[in-house]
Amino acid sequence: MEKKNNSKIKCLIFLIICFCVFSSVSGAICIKREKSCPAPLTVEQLSHTDLSNASKLMIVAHPDDETIWGGAHLLDGGYLVVCITNGYNTRRAGEFRKAVEQSGNTPLILDYPDKIFFMRDDWSDCKEAIESDISLVMSAKHWDFAVTHNPKGEYGHIHHKMTNAITVQAFNETDSADKLYFFGDYYKASDIEKAGTSVIPEEIMQKKRELCGIYTSQERTMKKLAHMFPFENWKEYSK
Template sequence: MDDKLNRSVVVIVAHPDDEILWAGGTILNNPQWDYFIISLCRKNDEDRSSKFYKVLKILNAQGILGNLDDGPEQKPLDAIEVEQYLLDLWPQKHFDLIITHSPQGEYTKHLRHEEVSKAVIMLWNEGKINADALWVFAYEDGEKKYFPRAIKSASYFETLRDDIWIKKYKIITETYGFEENSWEAKTTPKMEAFWVFKDPNSAVAFLNK
């Protein structure tokens, strides 16, 4: 993993806990980076939002929550609405790196993950959010055949050290409070992977393929 000091990183996710599930090991492995974490949903969920801000303190990160619709029926949202919502939460600065969801999501299936990813890619392509590179989570679950797994053929793949994974797992179970038999706890990946893009055109091609 790139060990560049003082790297500014914005992590953009749909829900509080996504930042830990899909990139927590990477964040914990690189404490020297300057993190800003945006979660588009659950601002008005007092339990989850309070836990999110506790996690920010653990990670020594800044961040913000939005309240984008997250109903259980997963009704599709207008793409322009999601993009504008993200822009309203975006700190007006340039980042070295954006980390976010994959356009295919991380498992079968959460529409908000996919919508957030598409919004990030399109805004980056249009120059409305500024960063030198984009990493998207690289996981799959065999269409619900197993818990999400990091994709070994992705641009970047890493098996987390035991101590890093334990810290990640404790944030999911102790800080976010998911029971050990919950989907989140059972999922918590011991490997993390990302598709890496250094320019918006390649990210748009990945989105459209």
């Protein structure tokens, strides 16, 4: 009888501990989510970014996306490159600014969440603020063209898909860019022959690889997507 009571007590203590841990983690996540979405970008804040040398607009979800999907294009210069996430991440934000500036362009990185406690954020708390920011940037001046992720999110990344939808909406509502382009189709390494022949000169490819090398924090991602580096077959959006 005593053994049964001890077992019940141990079980009860275990359940209490589990409940406390779950409550603590849940509370921390809620607090983190409250802090994860900054106030929308203001005209005054945007004015601190020099747009005088930018005639083209690129909008991406994460630091490194601009280089992976458009590094060869960026080497032409003249872009404002807007990254939606990771402005709060010192290392990734630093890599982004270095890559964009080294390619001869202007960086603007925002503070929206990428992952919260190792889980990808769904932007449900931030969507309106992100839409406001992208609309503000799109309408800041007249752009020769804008470019962003494709509707499939390249390999299906939800942030890429949402960035596409938000950018398309801003493009249609502001009428501030002559054209809108999407990053090219993604192919698995085993299907890369379907991508066709790369038209990027080797000299440019070497410079793109150097830009990719800046992202030491994303070495694994770079290796995983390296087969796509030679292909930047952007497609024009049609309403």
